[in-house]
Amino acid sequence: MRRLVAVDLAACFLLLVQYLLGMAVNVYIVLPGKHPGAGASNYFAGAASGVAWAISSGPGWVAAHAALGLALVVAAIAGVVLTWGRGSRAGTTLSVLGALAVIGAGFNGASFLNYGHAFSSMIMATLWALAIACYGAGALLAARSR
16 A cells, blocks of 8 residues: 555656646747647547657657656556555546546647647646546545555
């Protein structure tokens, strides 16, 4: 359980860093209208191209935001693996919901990058809030069950 508390608290911290990076992108960066993946007709191919461009050639804040987003997806999946069959049903549910929120936020981030629709940014922010709530509640639940 101690490891689960640490993972959930680390996820909350990384989500807070991700939020701050996203705010820096929102305030200081204007994304170019043309980049790999922009306006792609195939969403998934465009998302992969857009995120690869953002990390390798995009503005620094965008690159950091996208790279941390991918790291958060990996950490979220690791959190699910850690809780699966070892934690309580509620802890596993919170971990799965948190991971789905992180993945959904990532897809909406890629949508915003490639298509520029404000609703994608709003969905990303909403899913961020759900993810941090899930990981915070998961950390409290795991700490209480110790």
